[in-house]
């Protein structure tokens with residue numbers, strides 16, 4: 001019997017759950033785009049976005065998804081024939097590299113597989129070998145949403161400094177901004193890329209690029225940058241409202257205002273701590289399930305795991321069966337194992353992901369875990385007992 005009627009729960013790593021406050025802010029008739037409330041509100045968004053990315057520098061808002069923000073970041077500082085170094089730890093590093101290749105940029109990809117973070121010694125070796133400093137930028141993914149690894153960005157900065165390499169440090173924070181601690185200025189990041197539909201809890205459609213003065217200087221040296229993606233007018237507070245490259249993304253801006261208000265009301269440090277606690281609860285449950293079956297966390301070292309997405313490995317086809325069962329019977333949608341195996345292949349049934357980014361709290365995570373428990377039980381998939389209890393203990397602040 002299905003017990004799926006009720007509020008659906010999309011527990012995938014983006015788009016994330018949208019708060020009522022965001023939905024309410026967006027539920028309005030078409031606003032005046034020439035003057036008044038919308039225009040005034042928009043001027044406050046850039047400084048507030050900078051607060052979330054922890055930077056005093058520049059921020060540009062685009063009408064795009066994350067792929068658009070990837071492209072925006074690249075075209076402002078890199079020309080065809082330039083070289084980038086891409087340490088890849090899952091699908092998304094390769095995705096950004098592919099985008100660079102499509103722009104005629106030479107890509108040096110160092111693949112660390114699907115279950116490990118960057119090996120900083122190997123990265124240092126590659127940077128040292130580049131004596132002529134051909135590499136113009138390092139493209140790093142903070143949280144790779146396919147493997148759920150969280151890479152050491154301050155460590156990567158240290159490697160650039162120790163090897164004396166002048167490349168720009170460009171970081172994809174699409175899955176980590178407002179979920180995992182990220183300190184753009186303190187960590188010495190030159191370009192940060194983000195999107196609206198993950199930790200920022202707004203529908204897909206806004207892309208963000210933050211850039212340092214060093215990146216701004218690199219932009220000035222470019223012969224040409226496509227008009228739509230040029231970050232100069234978009235990052236100029238006096239001008240940017242006119243520079244959405246056409247009509248402003250009116251409703252998304254209202255949604256973003258509401259989401260930023262929620263983040264500041266909670267406090268960004270608390271937002272990070274909440275994500276960390278809920279992630280620990282999920283890991284405790286997964287460890288318990290793994291005691292009596294094949295289910296295990298893809299990233300073995302807790303220090304290198306995302307607090308916003310968790311990739312699980314399980315004997316195929318249980319991953320695919322579980323996703324189908326919880327969707328049909330519980331109204332719960334789990335994430336596909338993107339990038340872990342060929343889509344549609346039998347191996348792809350050996351993975352699934354849980355998204356726990358943005359507007360999620362303890363009762364939702366316990367519901368998510370209880371739902372997976374029900375699915376494993378219904379399908380007769382072998383699993384250890386006590387998973388939900390273990391998660392509840394973490395949420396209660398009393399593990400063990």
Ligand SMILES: *Cc1c(COP(=O)(O)O)cnc(C)c1O
Nearest residue numbers: 065066067092143145174175195
């Ligand atoms: C979601 C995501 C992307 C892609 O964003 P889209 O909005 O789907 O284009 C890129 N990188 C990371 C790390 C992501 O999580």
